Amino acid sequence: MSQDDIAESFVGWVGTFSSLSKPVAQLADLTDGIALFEICAEIDRQWFKSIRSADIGDNWVLKLNNLKKLYKLVTRYYEEVLGYPAANLGEPNLSAIAKNEDGHELLKLCHLVLTLAVQCERNQVYIGKIMSLGEDDQRCLMVAIESVLAQLGSADPDTEPDSHDADMDLSQDDDVDPVARLQAELIKSYAEKDELEKSAHDLNVEHKHVQSKYEELLVLNEELKVRMEDLEKSMARADKSGKADFLLRSEIDRLKHDLEKADTRNQDTERANSEHAASIAGLTRQVSEYSSAKEEAARLRDQLQEYKHAAERLAKSEHVIEKYKKKLEESTDLRRQVRLLEEQLAQSQDHSRQIEDEYRRMSQLRPAVDNYRDEYAHLESRHNLTISELRQAMERLRVLEIEH
Incomplete structure (x- = not known):
């Protein structure tokens, strides 16, 4: 090219x-x-x-x-x-x-x-x-x-x-995309199909040429047969009259030899013609097979493309499922944290009540009052902090439940 x-x-x-x-x-x-x-x-x-x-x-x-x-x-x-x-x-x-x-x-x-x-x-x-x-x-x-x-x-x-x-x-x-490999094979089959069609066309032309020569030889053979029959008749007449001529016999022998050669050429041409016809039939069959293979490859290519799109959709769905699983795990962790905070809050409340009881019992002891007051203030601060964390955790849980 x-x-x-x-x-x-x-x-x-x-x-x-x-x-x-x-x-x-x-x-x-x-x-x-x-x-x-x-x-x-x-x-x-x-x-x-x-x-x-x-x-x-x-x-x-x-x-x-x-x-x-x-x-x-x-x-x-x-x-x-x-x-x-x-x-x-x-x-x-x-x-x-x-x-x-x-x-x-x-x-x-x-x-x-x-x-x-x-x-x-x-x-x-x-x-x-x-x-x-x-x-x-x-x-x-x-x-x-x-x-x-x-x-x-x-x-x-x-x-x-x-x-x-x-x-x-x-x-x-093997590393090339299956669609690309299939398309490359399809292009290759197009090229081979064109080569076969060209070969079939060339053989058709040659077949027509051989057929034409064969028909010409048939005509020549018929002419030689007619001439030979005429000469044999002439020789028969000459034999009857006793005037057979040597040159006439030589001409008849030469014509017989030419006729034999023409028959041999006819047989060779007929054999070559049969071989060409068989080759043309084989090439035509191969062209038909390649056409069927081309249609099958095109169908497989479309089917492979559909499978590829389905695989892409499946991958996207798996990604979405994985995302929701992760969110669900986060929600479970938050629920666990809320339960822990509630337990801590209950413990803090119990401890606060114990401190209050102790404070009432020890209120008469003036030297220890200040110490208990400070401890109570500290525990109350922790109690407030725990309540704040609990509210934040419950708010996050509520947001996650709304999202789901």
Whole structure:
């Protein structure tokens, strides 16, 4: 596939983002880095801070500054968030992009952003955007993703996979989201289905060509048979008249030999025709099987998405239940504290009554009166403090009971 095909596919993917500050109609609209930065900000707004979004025109210096900042954050995101060795990535020529709108170098940067999207935490969203495009665009983008993943997994940053062998390693990784893996397998089946359809079409064309040659040979065979019959009749007449000619016999022998050769060619052509017909039938059957597999994969993808939503709802419900359990435990603790305070209050009241009785008995003893008065005041203060704590605890209990 050509660079123009990949560029057109990437522009189509960018067009699925509705939050861009300006539309992107061609690859050159991405040279200022603003649209790419806005896509990255949607992927992870905390990591990719805001960037100059005003129209910077043809000021290549401002473009270069934007591109440098974007590339730096993208490579750090690969290393610190995704855990990939960014040193293996081929660095695009940012100056060529800013000054000359170099499409080849710009696509390198675009590939990094695309691969970042399908590897991030919410990768199913951005893989879904790829799935919304045409099958040709999907294949182009998956080849681009595969080239970046090959660089990330290899020490040689210049290694690029063959586009015919790009099978999307995401589908082999157990850590990838199941939806992403299923979508990658579905895209792969689209590519294989197209290859089979192309092979079937080529075999159909070849079959028609062989069929045409076979029909021509049949016509030639019939003509040779007619000529041979005429010559045999002529030779029979010549034998009767005793004037058989050697040249006539030679011509008949030559025609017999040609007829045998034509029969052999007819048999070979007929055998090749049968083989081609069997190949076409096999390919047609495989195409039908892939179509069924594609429908089944799409159904499984939708079902998996439903299960995922159900799991999210279940997790939220468990969180709410845990929250109410915690509040219930707090309410139980408060009830226990209230009972303890009530017991302390009863003990304090009993002690106060004992002090009062003792005070009345000892009121006649003048030297001890002051001491008992001070102790009584102290106990009364503790009694008031206990009553205050009890009221606060009862108020907190009342608030919790209202909340529940």
